[in-house]
Amino acid sequence: MKLSVQRKSQDGGVDRVDSFEVPESEGMTVLDALLWVREFEDPTVGVRFSCRRANACKECLAVVNGQxxxxxxxxxTGEVLVEPLSHKPLVRDLATRL
Ligand code: FES
Structure with a gap:
């Protein structure tokens, strides 16, 4: 799959989209793909998460393909664009303050 990530810093110093080819596996979520990128491609991608159980912590909220x-x-699966929430203060990339 192709995973594109909006890269942005709090001070506005970075604003671009980086794309990564992530090997697909059954049951893989967008968060799994982001964590794969951090482990194998770019450890600087800013992502926030905790529970990994859908809707328990809300830390992984983001905009995926416009939703x-x-x-x-x-x-x-396929092509995915992930962007940070626009109404929350940005920390870095996809990580916003709760
Ligand atoms: S990591 Fe997704 S709701 Fe907690």
């Missing part, structure tokens, strides 16, 4: 959702429940 606000939990990245820990959305299947990672």
């Amino acid at each position: 606000r959702t939990y990245t820990c429940i959305v299947p990672a």
